[in-house]
Amino acid sequence: MDHKSLLQSDALYQYILETSVYPGEPEPLKELRELTAKHPRHLMAIPPDEGQFLRLLLKLMNAKNTIEIGVYTGYSLLSTALALPDEGKIIAMDISRENYDMGRPIIQKAGVAHKIDFREGPALPFLDEMIKNEEMHRSFDFAFVDADKCNYLNYHKRLIDLVKVGGVIAYDNTLWQGSVAVPPEVPMSESMRYGREHTLELNKALAADPRIEIAQIPIADGVTLCRRLS
Ligand code: SAM
Numbered sequence: 001m002d003h004k005s006l007l008q009s010d011a012l013y014q015y016i017l018e019t020s021v022y023p024g025e026p027e028p029l030k031e032l033r034e035l036t037a038k039h040p041r042h043l044m045a046i047p048p049d050e051g052q053f054l055r056l057l058l059k060l061m062n063a064k065n066t067i068e069i070g071v072y073t074g075y076s077l078l079s080t081a082l083a084l085p086d087e088g089k090i091i092a093m094d095i096s097r098e099n100y101d102m103g104r105p106i107i108q109k110a111g112v113a114h115k116i117d118f119r120e121g122p123a124l125p126f127l128d129e130m131i132k133n134e135e136m137h138r139s140f141d142f143a144f145v146d147a148d149k150c151n152y153l154n155y156h157k158r159l160i161d162l163v164k165v166g167g168v169i170a171y172d173n174t175l176w177q178g179s180v181a182v183p184p185e186v187p188m189s190e191s192m193r194y195g196r197e198h199t200l201e202l203n204k205a206l207a208a209d210p211r212i213e214i215a216q217i218p219i220a221d222g223v224t225l226c227r228r229l230s
């Protein structure tokens with residue numbers, strides 16, 4: 001398979017893409033998806049059905065200020081940028097800008113680059129800086145987290161202060177290719193087991209966190225939406 005999906009068949013996934021996703025996919029996203037497909041790590045990008053979901057969610061929420069952790073070539077970033085109003089702003093972080101630079105000409109051509117404040121480096125220190133500034137507390141409508149899984153709970157500790165009450169934090173890959181429901185004795189690769197363990201811990205912590213209400217969405221590799229309550 002050259003995509004990640006938890007659906008029961010490739011044919012069903014293809015049906016969804018062809019019927020509901022590709023016809024409405026904005027041209028710059030299609031271009032970025034096709035460019036990214038040539039990159040050896042293209043499976044890191046969110047799939048187009050998830051991009052469609054994010055765009056609709058952001059519009060439903062009337063989101064204006066967002067955070068993104070984990071940019072890669074920018075498919076989720078461009079999805080977000082296209083969904084925000086013209087005055088919308090995204091603080092986007094990635095430890096490396098190399099892959100972002102690949103997607104940037106397409107983002108610029110799409111006319112949404114002015115919404116993006118890209119910061120190169122590990123996300124935790126950036127979030128710590130943001131936390132120091134009281135004005136940034138409760139100022140974001142949305143955050144999308146799609147980076148190093150071992151830090152998701154560290155991100156959660158900071159993001160919960162940065163998003164508004166009623167704002168949403170979305171964590172990506174929270175079903176970790178279905179491995180969360182596989183018994184621990186089943187053989188799996190080191191990286192699968194590593195991600196599985198962090199994901200199990202995250203999912204448990206999110207479900208028990210009284211500051212949020214959550215929904216586990218089984219789209220793509222699983223997305224957990226967390227709405228801040230107080
Ligand atoms: N959301 C992207 C998309 O739709 O194309 C995919 C993101 S990819 C799965 C994960 C990204 O997280 C990589 O580009 C990697 O460089 C970045 N990353 C890993 N560790 C990080 C960290 N500590 N801080 C910021 N970014 C990190």
Ligand code: CA
Nearest residue numbers: 044146172173
């Ligand atoms: Ca992901």
